[in-house]
Amino acid sequence: MGTLTRREFLKRVGQGSMAVGGAGLLLSVSTWAQGSLAGQSIIHWSLLNPEGKSLREVALKEILGKFKEKTGITVTVQTLPWQELGTKLIASVQAGNPPDSSRVNIFTLKMILKADALTNLDLYLKKTFTDAQRKDFIVDFTPPVIVSGSKWSMQIEMTPKALFVRKDWLARAGMKAPKTWAELVEVGKAMTGGGKWGYMFNGSKTQLNQVETIFQPHIHGRGGQVLDASDKGVFNDEAAVKSYQFLSDCVHKHKITPPQVIAMTYDEVTDAFKSGRVGMIQEGSHRYSDIAKAIGAENLELAKMPSDDPKRPSPTIITGWGMGIPRGSKHPDAALEYIKYYIGAEAQEINARVAGSLPTRRSTLDRPFFQSKEAAYMRWWMDYAAERGEIIINVPTFTQLNEVMVDALQQVLNSPSANVKQVLDDAVKRYNQLLQA
């Protein structure tokens, strides 16, 4: 797993700016294959439906329209549940009937590659980007997303997490957004009551792959590790015990979290926040616009993930969707054009302006939109990512890791007197046995 330190981030920003200044953007230098690819039609797998009403879907529709206008290539989007995209992609490749391109999440990348289901993009990328241009990408050419020394997907959006707080509730309580976990408890207590809760997290096994992101900022923020350098589970150290104990205490001791979280999914927690049932949740930048639309941007405050040290926040976990070409794609060249367009400045800006998605390339930030007041929260997030960004854990056994961690969470939530250390020792043992099997 990779940690972007502030120094590395600023260094890359400098390198990227130089690269962009010298070579220009990909879109301006690449030759669009309008002649040979125009008229082709590709099938793309996404979690979004271009006819849908969410802001991300509205953005997708605009991007598809512009792409067709520029290249003459028609993209037919097939929509699948986000949590099934990776596994369905593997199955489709095995069945010999894959889409031409597909969204690929960072955390499922290695599992998909274990099944040999993606096309190696090295040759394409070598032809398309110079070494200098590669430095323009914030996440793409960092170790966690380079597998076996190769690139298999390109990030189309960056999704760091943050603490979403109801600003109006804070004001009513006369409090400020919490910087430490202890402050979060106090704020949570002030917010809880009358059917409203202070803090929620998802503890259900449905939408399993969203559980680990709860723990990564907690455990890493307290100086512990989820996995060691050889990817073995070590989430039974002191930091992990404190993290699990904290979540249990939120339910049983502080009573700022409903016991119901044991059966709540990631989507349900977001819905609870949108419907005004909870005052604080951890959420990603990809949902900022929809949430702001639901509760009013003036009522939404973003805060860095709390920690035990008010001067140093917990890391923001960076996840997000990339796009890859499945092995066996019938139109890989047209699919590549689609990817190239999606990671270009125009599509990145549409995605940011309409849906609030954070760009994956530094050069995009130079565009006027990103200097506007409307994009202020994006700049805040980019700064936070530069300061304490950490790419989500990305191992082939990510699903099993989530399952073991959520089983331990359910055990701790289900039994207030559970010996947390013992529960985590058992969980780590179980996960490491899975690795051996």
Add this chain to the structure above:
Amino acid sequence: MSSATGSGPSSGPDTVATRWSRRLGEGLLGRPRGGRFDLFPYLLMLPGLLLVMFVTLYPIVFAVDYSLMRTRVFKQLAFVGLANYARLFADPRFQTNLVNSLFFVLVGVALTWTFGLALALLLRRQRWGNAILKTIVLIPWVTNQVVLALMWKWLLNGEFSPINYLLGLVNLPGLNPLISTAQALPALTIVNAWRATGFSLLLMLAGLSAIPVEVEEAAEIDGASRWKQLWYVIIPLLKPVSLACIITLTISFFNIIVLPMDLTGGGPLNSTEVLSLRLYREGFQYYNMGSASAITLVLVGLDLILAWAYYKLIRAETYYR
């Protein structure tokens, strides 16, 4: 009749069937003649038979093959004999899955059959609004399971449930079964039985309509109470329909994935993780094809054993066919 319509093999017109028959040998059309085996009907059945064999036998052969292998996604790495089965049966989680599945299926089928029969008895003589009532009961059966799961998740959510709101109005404690390891499986089983009641109702209504009115009238004249009529007349006469209903529901309940996945996700603490859900996870979330195939064959075995047991139980005392 046959000569009048000209459908006899020797006297009729030269149809495709008769031409085939002649090619295959005289007297081979439609029925054995003179002790000779009639091949032609089997030839007609062959395309369908091959298709059915392909879609039923091939997956079983595939599952048997993979269940004996160590795999990496779909790639077979080494033959391991029965090691996948041995590991599975030694796994406490699998034992929990097995117990959960048996509870979910046996209790669920019993509830569904009972609900279906009770409603069928209520509705069969009902004149007013019969079609509307049947449609209402059928809606859950034809509704997407994701929708049902989301609806029940909301209804059974301890925090946001409108049921709990109503209970609160009359000072009754609220429900919160989905976070309890003891209550989650019964809740899931009841929700699933409610979902499938429409199917059971339809079969029971069909079965009831086939029972001659005279039989019930005779029982009534003989002084049998309503309860005795039900127990000694109606239920025995419904046995063939019940057999079909129970076997279909058993197979359906054993293989259900979407409802448990979306309603409970198998939790809390695997208390609602049934075998089919575990199979889905092993196969399509972890890509352990060896384990998934072993679970598949265990499920097929359980399906067959239960179907055989039901068949034996019900056929043993069937008076009316």
